[in-house]
Amino acid sequence: MNQAAGTRLAAWLNRLVDFAPVLIALLLALLVSSVLLVALNVDPLSAFGFMLEGAVGTENATAETLVKATPILFVAIGITIAFRGGMINIGGEGQMIAGALAGATIALVLGDVRVPADMAKTPGAFDLLIVTCSLVGGFLAGALYGGLAGFLKAYFGVNEILSTIMLNQIAVQMMNFLLNGVLLDPAEAGFNNIPKTARLVTAAQLPRLSLPLGDPWIFDRTRLHWGLVIAIALAVVIYIFLWRTSLGYRIRAVGENERASSYAGIHVKRQMMLSMFLAGGFAGLAGVVQVLGLQYRLQTDGSPAGFTASAGFNGIVAALFGGLNPIGAVPASAFFGGLLVGAQKMQREIGVPASLITAVNGLIVVFVVSSEIFIQQRSKRRVSLQETPPALADEPTTEEAG
């Protein structure tokens, strides 16, 4: 017993040491950034202090970090499915927009509907219906948009990197067109024409989230919303889907080896479309959740990232940081959320240009991803230090034991 605990502790320590390279990489990135800061006559320590404070320093900061992380996480889960299925999906941005457009439209239309009599009896039932329909609609729209790239790849051999980059631009223009036209907020029409929809009615909004710890509740009066909970729950679902279901197995099989998959009787084209469909769906959810949970309307400034805030892009990075594992995507997304929100604070407090933050983020990404090699080398060395286990010794060998 004691010995087992000891081994477990050792394993834990080992895993902790695995994070050392990441930390060192972060420190190095900060060091290089410090040089830039010093060149700008800014005290790096206070700069990074503000960054940390901006990310997790206050209850509101933490909430904002999580708010920022929410769409990133949705996208990252989807990207994980796509990449596991061998599809390089760069189309998170466009799929987010597709989802947001559909979800917002549904929410607006249903929001105008009179509550049916039999539903009016149960308070909240109709609200739940609106929100659910919008989420599902957003998911489906994103899924179809992503699935389109999968379809083009499966049946026309159109490379998905190419098609998704192009489809992103198309989605942006489509959104501008609709938001300047049929979806335009009637209050804006003929006046300012800012591309935005009308505000969603309260019934169509995803509720804000606070935790019943302390008084007032934690995250009360922040923008944190239920989207985060949905995202984390779905991360678990997708983990199970990918590694515990036959459909997930097929997606991963096709991603690893198309030839062996078709030899095994797996319909390769179908899995390609499916993984892009699901990836698009999750990006679509990211979009619709931003609308229902945060902005209560769909709006943009016309630029490619005007609505998405580049979450479709950051989701790719988060997915890869998360080791292409939906569970890993959760902390990875939170990390990125914190980075982005903290950086804003730094800019606010010491007036360093926003561009510096962008550069620093780039450095962090490069350094951290470069540090992975050291983790891999460590785990290899670890294997070499162990004796080759006798065949199957670590497992029960008889059927009864299983």
Added chain:
Amino acid sequence: MESKLLPTGHARIESLTMRGIVKRFPGVLAADEIDFDVRSGEIHALLGENGAGKSTLMKMLYGLYHPDEGEILINGKPTAIKSPIDAIQHGIGMIHQHFMLVPSLTVAENIALGMKSSRGFQLDLDVVSQRVLELSDIYNLKVDPRLPIWQLAVGEQQRVEILRALYKGAALLILDEPTAVLTPQEVDGLFRILNQLAADGHGLVFISHKLHEVLEISHRVTVLRDGRRVNTIPTSQATRPKLAEMMVGRPVLLEYEKNAPNPRAERLVLQGVSALSNRGTTGLDAVSLQLRGGEIVGIAGVSGNGQQELAQCITGLREVTIGSVTVDGKDVTNAPPSALHAIGLSYIPEERMIDGVIKEFSVAENYVLQDHGHPKYTTARIFMLFNKIRQACRRAIQLFEIKTPSTETLVKSLSGGNIQKLVLARELARDPGVLIAAQPTRGVDIGATEYIHKQLLEERDKGTAILLISEDLDEIRALSDRIAVMYEGRIVGEVLNENVDIEQLGLLMTGGG
């Protein structure tokens, strides 16, 4: 004979000595104080089971791996070989067990790769092609230098490897299992070349699992087992059983007891099946074939003559353009693989690493490649029951003596022989009515080969119809009841095994006869 130079103009390597070589891999001592030497004019055979350390030892000579301990002496001088460039400069050439060819490049381009061009930075492919043609004429190794590698069959690719080594004029030539894919005639041709090279003053290291080849061609034999040198003896003092025992550490069956054939109903029928090859040319040309339950039909032939297309047409991986395929009376022409699995067709693919397994998946996951959605491994066909899968897999591991640390080990870290056993275990576990076995023992050591052969015979006696596609005539002869020979996409002859004349088979395989 005692000139310092080889006919190619390169200096000889009078002697090459590896002394006290140690190489450790994660969890494995691949070379443990190995001494090994080759002399000019000598063919030195290296024998050993899978994973004995043969390739590792030679890769250290070729600069691909670096010894942890020990030294390498060329002509008595300690020499550091840091990379293949060093090795090539020292006159060491290597034909690798896993082909080192770039599929998208042409033969000439593959040969020109890494060499100085006579036109400076510009490629001189016509010069290279010319020389390749000359060489292939001299050594009777026909290839078209303008064809891309991906269009070549495995056997042809092997020829390119050999040609390339000859082209580079190495003084010391390492051949890691070079004969695995050649016809008897080609093997004879190769041996003639090897003898000639040795006579010219080259040193040669010859790795093979085939004892008779070793006995025929080599001057000395070194046997490795588990990373250690068992012994080095002159070939004149070696016999097959003795070598086999040195390798495996126990006496080995070299001939099989085979029950009399007991053919039953027809299970697999091909009628006038034609198909295109990867190149878009005719790959299969009106092939007709009948297989009964309880018999093994061997398909002999040099690789690239339609065997792969044949297997793929039967297994639903290639479109049949004309003709029909029937299994147990059911027309399955161009049926998807999943439908074929369902009616009891199993397939051991030739390229096991690419078609047969998913390297990044665990042993258990690979074990259910086809059956991952089968009701017995799932609840409601959705959730996979990994406990059941692991259990079944564990049973197969024990039954088939697959060497793997656990069911959760990734397949990429198993040796080729064990991967092949895993594929075999999986395909047989599916209790097939028809089994297509393509090159089931290529590159597999004699211990494992023995095992796989016994399994195939057992399966036959259970009433399975087995189509055995192999370029190893010994294997075809040992297992088949009937033998069909393929040449240029057609079946050019069919004989009962007992009536076979090896020379005649060889002739058929090369379009003669």
Added chain:
Amino acid sequence: QDDVFRVAAVAPSATNDLAFSQSMYDALMAVQMHMGEDAFQFDFQDGTFIVDDAAVALREWAASGDYDLVIAHGSQFGSVVEELAGEFPEVSFAWGTDFNTFGMENVSAYTAAADQGGYVNGVMAGLMTESGVIGVVGPIEVGDAKLYVDGFVAGVGASNPEATVNVVYIQSFSDVPLATEAAETHIANDADILTGTAQMVVGPIAIAIENGARWFGTQASQAELAQNAGVGFQIYKWEVVLMDIISNIQAGELGGHSYELTLANGGLVMEFSG
């Protein structure tokens, strides 16, 4: 509370974009010059075109209680202001360009009658064109960009009904290469006068210089960049509005009004060069 009047502002592009964001930055600098650094200080977060990022900043400023006025400079920030103003009724907000104060006591809205200067520019362009063709490079058909372009077209129509005005919206505020090529296309179609709005006009200005065409601008002075090509610029003087809002706040009135820059109230100034 001290005597210093503190302002925090967020803007979508850079403070030196020769366009929309710069107009507000310059205005705040002007106010500071006027009131003195002891009496007026401001924080300015630029390059924040992402609405959510702006929302974080605005929320923090509002919650800190340190600022007498929080400015959201960009009409896309409207919904954020609406939400925050409700949540922080004691904080004074200003935003633009828009008229809408959402009926709240603590919100000021400001806008520019960009069509007025656009009209002036258009009249002049109509009179100056020799080829009879005038090219407009617009970003997206919204807000004051649309106002300016519409005013410009009307101005040309008033002074030279014969002239053709070709309008291209490139669907981006920032895509300089595309804006540049749009200007090239105008030139290829015989335009001898160009105008445009938003920060990507720096490209078209360079094209005007290169091809000897004339340039009319808006939002901020582009005279230096446009060199000899520059003719007329409509400049936003937000300080006119800001001074008003500030004195209201100092008098205890947090907002509730909307303001408009016009040529008449001195908020719009025409600058001519060349």
Added chain:
Amino acid sequence: MGLDDIFTASVFASAIRLATPYIFAALGETFAQRSGVLNLGVDGIMLMGAFGGFYAVHLAQEAGVLAEPLGLLLGVLVALIVGGLMGLAMAFVSVTLKAKQGISGIGVYLFGLGLSELLFQQLVGTPKSVAGFPRISFPVLTDIPILGEIFFHHNLLVYVAFALVPISAFVLNRTTFGLMIRAVGQNPEAADAMGVSVARVRYATTTIGGMLAGLAGASLSIALINLFQQNLTAGQGFIAVALVYFGGWRPLTVAAGAMLFSFVNALQLQIKVIGADIPSEFAVMAPYVITIIALVFATKRQEQPTALTKPYERGE
């Protein structure tokens, strides 16, 4: 409005100009990808090249120390060096440190995006134009009707870009270096066994890719637009990466893709300018739609380099 109002000579000329930065960047990326390195950071490198080139020319012209052509060449040189250095950094990260190329590329992009803007704000401040590469007037040729306008009235870098297309094809297909690149991208083990240093080849191609991306940026900032502004490229680098896939990793088809994309873009501008009544949004999305459709109907498809994005490690 007839067809001859739409398909004017100036539209073709415009397409050629628009294609120039794409061709530079996409050719560079073709080299990198052919050897197995996916550099998603092209856009960031373009921005750094654009700024570096611009700033050098700006300084030279402010100081008046270098006569104009020399100042411009200095700008090109700086863009090449800056791009090359960033390419080198990308190579170090993805070849030596074996980082995941997708993410590291995004990191490089963000770094270039941020740093170029930062340097611009700190060193220059507000948009200023420079006298960039002038359009060349060829004797006789430029005056040929239509053809003269389309082909013989561009700046030097436009011609350099188009000249690089056959040169790149030649290098890839006809030289020993090109052979090494193709081998390393398809089967690094084999190349390694034949004595080709996989790392060295990848370093070379990624650095060349960086230099060409830098030049792509400079072709905007000191030749086509003649000024710098934050995010000057507006995402062109990503389109360039897409064009490499579009062109199936062959310089000629990659350039053809760039031309198609740019032509549709020029066309949509022309159609808007002459007043066609289609929503701007649809006009702007046209090049993207057409690119996809073109690929759907393109019959010939090439396999991508098998080792693309895969760091090479000897099995040791």
